[in-house]
Amino acid sequence: MKVTVVGTGYVGLVSGACLADVGNDVLCLDVDPNKIRILEEGGIPIHEPGLLDVVRRNVEAGRLSFTTDVEKAARFGTIQFIAVGTPPDEDGSADLQYVLAAARNIGRYMDDYRVVVDKSTVPVGTGDKVRAAITEELGKRKAAIEFSVVSNPEFLKEGAAVDDFMRPDRIIVGADDERAIDLMRQLYGPFQRNHEKLLAMDVKSAELTKYAANAMLATRISFMNELANLAETLGADIELVRQGIGSDPRIGWHFLYAGCGYGGSCFPKDVKALVRTGRESGHDLLLLNAVEAANDAQKMLLVRKIVARFGEDLSGLHFGLWGLAFKPNTDDMRDAPSRVIIRELFERGATVTAYDPVAMDEAKRIFGDEPRLRYAQRPMAAVEGADALVIVTEWKEFRSPDFDAICQTLKSAVIFDGRNMYDPAVMRRIGIEYHGIGRR
Ligand SMILES: NC(=O)c1ccc[n+]([C@@H]2O[C@H](COP(=O)([O-])OP(=O)(O)OC[C@H]3O[C@@H](n4cnc5c(N)ncnc54)[C@H](O)[C@@H]3O)[C@@H](O)[C@H]2O)c1
Numbered sequence: 001m002k003v004t005v006v007g008t009g010y011v012g013l014v015s016g017a018c019l020a021d022v023g024n025d026v027l028c029l030d031v032d033p034n035k036i037r038i039l040e041e042g043g044i045p046i047h048e049p050g051l052l053d054v055v056r057r058n059v060e061a062g063r064l065s066f067t068t069d070v071e072k073a074a075r076f077g078t079i080q081f082i083a084v085g086t087p088p089d090e091d092g093s094a095d096l097q098y099v100l101a102a103a104r105n106i107g108r109y110m111d112d113y114r115v116v117v118d119k120s121t122v123p124v125g126t127g128d129k130v131r132a133a134i135t136e137e138l139g140k141r142k143a144a145i146e147f148s149v150v151s152n153p154e155f156l157k158e159g160a161a162v163d164d165f166m167r168p169d170r171i172i173v174g175a176d177d178e179r180a181i182d183l184m185r186q187l188y189g190p191f192q193r194n195h196e197k198l199l200a201m202d203v204k205s206a207e208l209t210k211y212a213a214n215a216m217l218a219t220r221i222s223f224m225n226e227l228a229n230l231a232e233t234l235g236a237d238i239e240l241v242r243q244g245i246g247s248d249p250r251i252g253w254h255f256l257y258a259g260c261g262y263g264g265s266c267f268p269k270d271v272k273a274l275v276r277t278g279r280e281s282g283h284d285l286l287l288l289n290a291v292e293a294a295n296d297a298q299k300m301l302l303v304r305k306i307v308a309r310f311g312e313d314l315s316g317l318h319f320g321l322w323g324l325a326f327k328p329n330t331d332d333m334r335d336a337p338s339r340v341i342i343r344e345l346f347e348r349g350a351t352v353t354a355y356d357p358v359a360m361d362e363a364k365r366i367f368g369d370e371p372r373l374r375y376a377q378r379p380m381a382a383v384e385g386a387d388a389l390v391i392v393t394e395w396k397e398f399r400s401p402d403f404d405a406i407c408q409t410l411k412s413a414v415i416f417d418g419r420n421m422y423d424p425a426v427m428r429r430i431g432i433e434y435h436g437i438g439r440r
């Protein structure tokens, strides 16, 4: 099948490459000429494990190509995926300008039947807006061309995106006509060989399903974070509590890890957008308001622990920081807890040396030539001369460091661990003052 993907970010590039990998002809469009240049030169503009191989394989096979030409893109695919960003507006609602610009471009240049598939995360009712934008553009050029609008939200996780796309738990397709659903079934056939994973529903329910999933997962995390803070005060251990409740199949094991708050390009923005949608429809979503407030507070927790240990004024103190990305296996720092922690440490007079295996370039882009932030090329180099070590992202390479070397290198052997990577009893034995999240 011929497929156009509009937007070559995390979602667009992964979707385009994976769809090409099962034999489709895919053209990826982006308005950012720099991204297209990198792709045309054989690279990829993001860090995503396994993606470069899939992209190269399919470019070489002639099934995957890239363009900045909107007309060519609109005329290429029968199926047109919209996978552009939907960042939060000032009021927290999803900013639809990129989605609607993409829809207008399709309407302006399409020359035959098109299935316009919204893969971006968009508020309920966006399908109607996309339809109206395309209809308006077709009207301007007095063209009577049929098209369908489909909602097909994406559930991939950064760091595991290729695998998530190739082996989805479910494929949500919201559509109001059979022709579009049939084409989507054909397109997704290769991704559901063992059993039917495609759930067809109406457009609005599909749009809401995406927000419901992310809001539920964010709720679990904030719930565990609040319980962790309580456990710490009561002298209980949240890790044992997690094991105790996760073994109940009605609760399950996933997304029960307490930490220094959830970040990333999705949970913070999608919870906000759903709260906003609720408000606009006369429903104050009390629970989700609290989920967001609890997460904002949790991002400050490590700073509060540092202040409790070293005092409010941190001038003259220097911290080693491991992990800048919002989670391991990505270079993405959107809404990452590290950003809050670093700025709060600066605010109180401290300086920081950070190490992250892949996100340091992104940090340099965000913090510019900030003199209070230095970068280390190895984890141990970040610890040198530091008053304490702060761990923000649970990269695998931090799991088993040389604790003796850490003790000898730090000015005082203190670790603030925002991801509960180590056993407090082992830390005590080694002589490290260990501050985890909700640990005994
Ligand atoms: N990142 C994730 O893990 C993830 C997972 C599921 C869903 N989503 C949702 O998918 C959408 C895209 O997210 P992302 O992380 O891939 O975003 P991103 O910012 O990485 O990429 C978006 C791309 O769209 C391009 N773009 C913007 N306007 C365009 C236009 N009119 N025509 C062509 N290209 C255009 C941008 O230049 C950019 O390269 C968002 O709605 C997001 O909420 C993201």
Ligand SMILES: O=c1ccn([C@@H]2O[C@H](COP(=O)(O)OP(=O)(O)O[C@H]3O[C@H](CO)[C@@H](O)[C@H](O)[C@H]3O)[C@@H](O)[C@H]2O)c(=O)[nH]1
Pocket (backbone or CB within 6 Å): 121, 154, 155, 156, 157, 158, 159, 214, 217, 221, 254, 255, 256, 257, 258, 259, 260, 261, 262, 263, 264, 265, 266, 267, 326, 327
């Ligand atoms: O038990 C947990 C699990 C996750 N997190 C944090 O939650 C955030 C989000 O993690 P994760 O969900 O793994 O990453 P994302 O790539 O943001 O993926 C989420 O957001 C995507 C965009 O909408 C969805 O497609 C995915 O299904 C959804 O998991 C990160 O900061 C994690 O550190 C925790 O604190 N505790």
